[in-house]
Amino acid sequence: MKLYQPSYYEQFQCLAGACPDSCCQEWDVQVDEVAAARYLALSGPLGEDLRQKLKQEDGEYYLQIVERRCPMWRSDGLCRIQAELGEGALCTVCREFPRLRHDYGDFVELGLELSCPEAARLIFSTAPAPWVEREMPGDEPAGYDRLDMEILLRTRKKALDILEQYSFADAMALLLLYGYRAQAELDGGEAEPWEPQGELALARRAAIPGDWALLRKFYAELEILTPRWEKLLEAAPSHSAFPEKLLRMVRCNIERYWLQAISDLDLVGRVKMILAAALLVGHLGGDPVVTAQLYSKEIDNSIDNVETILDAAYTHPALTDRHLLGLITTLY
Numbered sequence: 001m002k003l004y005q006p007s008y009y010e011q012f013q014c015l016a017g018a019c020p021d022s023c024c025q026e027w028d029v030q031v032d033e034v035a036a037a038r039y040l041a042l043s044g045p046l047g048e049d050l051r052q053k054l055k056q057e058d059g060e061y062y063l064q065i066v067e068r069r070c071p072m073w074r075s076d077g078l079c080r081i082q083a084e085l086g087e088g089a090l091c092t093v094c095r096e097f098p099r100l101r102h103d104y105g106d107f108v109e110l111g112l113e114l115s116c117p118e119a120a121r122l123i124f125s126t127a128p129a130p131w132v133e134r135e136m137p138g139d140e141p142a143g144y145d146r147l148d149m150e151i152l153l154r155t156r157k158k159a160l161d162i163l164e165q166y167s168f169a170d171a172m173a174l175l176l177l178y179g180y181r182a183q184a185e186l187d188g189g190e191a192e193p194w195e196p197q198g199e200l201a202l203a204r205r206a207a208i209p210g211d212w213a214l215l216r217k218f219y220a221e222l223e224i225l226t227p228r229w230e231k232l233l234e235a236a237p238s239h240s241a242f243p244e245k246l247l248r249m250v251r252c253n254i255e256r257y258w259l260q261a262i263s264d265l266d267l268v269g270r271v272k273m274i275l276a277a278a279l280l281v282g283h284l285g286g287d288p289v290v291t292a293q294l295y296s297k298e299i300d301n302s303i304d305n306v307e308t309i310l311d312a313a314y315t316h317p318a319l320t321d322r323h324l325l326g327l328i329t330t331l332y
């Protein structure tokens with residue numbers, strides 16, 4: 001079985017106590033059954049503490065945050081379970097975060113979560129490079145339709161090429177229109193010739209005035225985790241910035257989400273989610289690495305938010321094609 005990973009994947013090292021926005025804060029930690037059983041059977045003060053703090057609801061175990069922090073987080077920023085029992089005692093979520101694993105049966109893709117500050121730093125600071133390919137033991141059958149996957153792999157490569165060849169604004173417009181080309185193929189159509197200059201002219205003609213407040217309002221109505229994010233969305237920012245390196249965020253999200261369309265064949269919804277994310281992060285301004293990390297913590301780590309955006313991609317006025325193109329047009 002083949003395994004593919006981004007060039008920076010192996011460089012990741014958790015910042016632990018030095019992390020500026022630890023994953024041990026702001027969300028409840030889901031604890032798998034094996035780890036929960038071990039925690040509940042543990043002797044000594046740590047076991048007693050864990051038995052008090054481990055909650056169970058609908059058959060699932062979790063550690064509920066207290067004052068916005070995991071209850072096992074020590075004042076020095078380290079995890080008490082890891083410090084006393086070693087990394088092997090962590091529950092699966094804590095051991096694996098921020099590593100992503102997308103298993104398609106006969107091949108696997110790995111990645112890093114943009115919501116982790118150190119992963120975000122790597123994603124933004126690494127120049128685009130071919131993924132590392134490795135051979136893994138095991139040979140599972142493909143868990144997908146081969147023709148659909150061939151289309152998704154081919155069109156993802158083309159989408160990533162677009163990021164390399166155009167300025168931020170042009171790349172964003174082209175990506176939206178190319179998403180429709182790829183979707184048409186997924187829907188059974190023939191591959192049409194792709195003429196970027198004609199597509200850019202079409203994008204300018206189709207654009208309606210972009211309303212950034214409408215985009216902010218859309219995100220403000222989603223499930224919000226942190227007061228920082230809520231505050232950022234509240235007011236019109238004074239320092240919007242769309243540096244070319246925002247395309248690294250777009251790249252990382254294309255790599256993460258494009259193939260996931262194999263599950264429901266909705267590629268356009270995902271393309272819009274990827275574009276709207278980069279537009280919002282640029283609009284909110286600040287250090288793009290920090291703003292993108294915060295965005296990802298709020299959106300990528302919430303299945304509910306991702307599903308809401310995918311649904312809204314076809315219905316919400318902030319996410320219509322013409323409005324997204326309008327927002328992009330303001331960047332020229």
Ligand code: SF4
Pocket residue numbers: 013014015016019020021022023024097098115116117118119
């Ligand atoms: S967010 Fe990333 S760097 Fe920070 S504590 Fe978690 S895994 Fe480590």
